[in-house]
Structures are given as C-alpha cells and as structure tokens.
Amino acid sequence: MSVFDLTGRKALVTGGARGLGQGMAEALVRNGASVVVADLLDDEGRATAEELGADGATTGFVHLDVTDEAGWESAVAEASGIMGGFDVLVNNAGIEISSLITEFDPADLRRMLEVNVLGTALGVKHGLRAMRPGGVAGTGGSIVNIASVAATIVFPGISGYSATKSAVDRLTRIAAAESGKLGYGVRVNCIYPGLVPTTMGNQLAVDMAELGLFPSVEEAVGAVVSLTPSGRLGEVADMADVVAFLASDAARFVNGTGISVDGGMGS
Template identity: 70%
Template sequence: MSAFDLTGRRALVTGGAQGLGEGMARALAAAGAHVVIGDVQTDAAHTVAESLGDGHGVVALDVTDDAGWATAITEATDRLGGLDVVVNNAGVEISGLMTEISAEDIRRQLDVNVLGTALGIKHALRVMRPGGAAGTGGAIINVASVAATIAFPGIGIYSATKSAIDRMTRVAAMEAGKLGYGVRVNCVYPGLVPTEMGAGLANDMAELGLFGSAEEAVEAVVDLTPSGRLGEVADIADAVTFLATDAARFVNGAGLPVDGGMGM
C-alpha cells in the first residue's frame, strides 16, 4: 500500500450528500476506501453513494442525536466490516450581525457544529479504540473553517463554533493518545468554496449591508487570499484524504489550513 492509498479502509463521512462532504466522500472512494455517507438527506446521499459504485452505502444520521450516532456507527461498522476513518463534516452557517442574530439561530449552529462534532468524536473513538466494534484504531478528521482564525464580519457565531471544533480536536487527540486508543484526531480549516453554502454566505453579506453585492464580498475574500482565488471542493477533499492516509501517520492534534493563505 502506498502512503496515499486507502485500499481496504472503511470510512464514514457526515454531511456527504452534497457540497464539501460529497467531495470528501468521492475523494476517499477514489483513493480506494469503502465509504458510508451519514446524512439527514438520505435520498441525495443514496444518489452519491450509488455513483461511487459497489461497496459504498448510506446511513440516516442527524448529527445532533446521540442515540442516532450510536445506531449510525453500528450500522456503518456492520456494513463495512469495520471502521477506520470518520469525517465530521456536517455543519450549518447562519449569517447575522451580532446585534441582530436570534437565540434560535445561535442554538442551531451550536447544535449542529459543536454538539454534532463532539458526538461524532465520541462515537468514533468508542468504536475504533481497543475493545470497540472496530477496535483497530484509525483517523478522525473534523471540519473547522478559516472562520476560526480570522475576524470576518457577519459570521460571529459560526466562527465561534468552528473555533470550538479546533479545541475539541486537540483535546480529543491528547485523550486518545494518553489512553492508547491508536486514533489520530485532526481538523481542516477550509477557505471559502463556492458550494451552495459558500454562495449563500456571499449573498448574506450583501443582504446584511456589509458589502455592496455578493460579488464584492467574494472579491474581498480573494483579496485576503495570497493564492488569489476561492477554494475548490477538490482542494479540501484532497486534504481530508491526506489526513486519512498513512502519509499523515505522525500528524495528530493538528489543524490544517486549506485556505490559500487567507487565515495566516
């Protein structure tokens, strides 16, 4: 097996029915992994899984539901015959000025982004650690955001939730190491990618009066990015795949910026 080969590995990707998560599922499968997509959008998830070919599947998963996580992890492990990689990608972004954002919107982002990732880490560690249903160690990759490292207007709560993912990642890596679980835990910080969520963010910035138009908001992001462009789904998916492989065997408790330098 080469360092970038995932042949024989088994992976669960949350939020893999569209956007960045779909790209991650496709990249892991292209590297040879068998992938199960965990998502509330089961119809769309099945479409993606079927397009990946034989050996891939779907589990219904609301990442905010502890019992749902337990069931999904069990189903994914049984379906794949083990579990080596869990990608906690599912997330939501609700723009709003700090003076105007509602308690409901705050709770929604905390529930999906923070609680959802925490539960994903919990159940992934339980299944991968010695004595777990898989029990052979593995890799957990959490999806934070460049928003965790910069002060971009209009996304204060989203930024806070992504900062929380960074902290949870590092603590989980330390706990897993101290307890001999054999599980690496890392996260990535994606820059702005023109997925449905990314495009929605640009439109929100204009609606909030922070920029004259969505195009102006995008230009501001590009101006802050040394690489001089927005990210692409493949940029993020390839980084996640790297962290899942043996090429990253000594990368642990790290946050990998995949933002073209925007957050430096």
C-alpha cells in the same frame, strides 16, 4: 497506486450527500477506501452512495441527525456492518447562519452550536468508542473534523459560526490528547477550509450583501479573494485531498493539529 493509498480503510462521512462532504467521500473512494455517507438528506445521500459505488467500491448510506446521540450509535453500528469495520470518520456536517452581532437570533445560534459543536463532539465520542481497543471496530484509526477558516480570521457577519468552528479546533486537540493518553490508537485532526462556492459558500456571499456589509455579492466574494494570497476561491477537491491525506498512513505522525486549506487567507 494512489498517492494516499486507503485500500482497506472504512470511512464514515457526515454531511456527505452533497457539497464538501460529497467531494470528501469521492476522494476517499478514489484512493481506495470503502465509504458510508451519513446525512439527513435521504434521497441525495442514497444517490451519492450509489454513484460512489458505481465502479465496485463498497459504499452505503445511513440516515443521521448528528445532534442525536442514539442516531450516532445506530449509524456507527450500521456503517460498521456495511463495511466490515470502521477506521476513518470525517465530521463534516455543519451549518452557517449569518448575522450582525446586534441582530442575531438566539435560536439560530443554538442551532449552530448543536450541529457544529455538539454534532462534532458526538461524532468524536462515538468514533473513539468504536475505534479504540474493545470497540466495535477496535483497530484504531483517524478522525478528521471540518472546522473553517472562520476559526482563524476576523470577518464580519459570521460571529456565531466563527465561535462554533473555533470550538471544533479546541475539541480536536483535546480529543487527540485523550486518545493518545489512553492508548486508543486514533489520530484526531481538523482542517480549516477556505470559502468554496458550494451551496453554503454561495449563500454566505449573498448574506454579506443582504446584511449591508458589502455593496454586492460580487464585492463580498472579491473581498475574500483579495485576502487570499493564492488569489482564488477554494475548490472542493482542495479540501477533499487533504482529508484523504489525513486519513492515510502518509499522515501517520500528524495528530492533534489543524491544517489550513484556505490559500493563505488565515495566515
């Protein structure tokens, strides 16, 4: 039996085609869950879903722009149909655009607000509606929002991203309070991942050097490591395993909180 047994759980993972989202989807399947991947990247998303189901797990793919409410309605209904229910939502989709405060482009900040804040809020909205009594699934469940260590530290060049991920933290806690007050039976938590060398994480290091904040990409990465008591960058599995924990009954009394998965960087 898996350490976090998710047998019978039915999960939707946004931004699940690659990177952290793909790793989170893999961890959920490995622990026994059915998983539907949601993403804008249709070809990569379908390929990931096929790989996830190679050993017989129930998996699928739905196209989703997380900023589009109609898209959420369709994705939740389709995912519920594929899996025969829905009781785990991982709100992972997000973007990061680096900039000095004196140079930021309003369009870039609006885009981060739309994807990171509005996209997560819509996910929570439709996740709660589906999982609460009377919803399409109606059996309660767990919502895991992906914030960032950027919400807990001060690091140059990421003011807009930090602001949006701080908003995810507040949204998480209020959603948990409302769910409990109204008897929805849905736990809502978030995690704060540290820097992971995915496509987005690697680009962040490049951006830091290009903005003149560090002499080189290597020194930007070194600065992150030097701030991390564990002495290394994060790995996808570090984040994915905590998501599996929060989706499981092992976390049955963990609610309305954020878990730092950053090697101590935000401590």
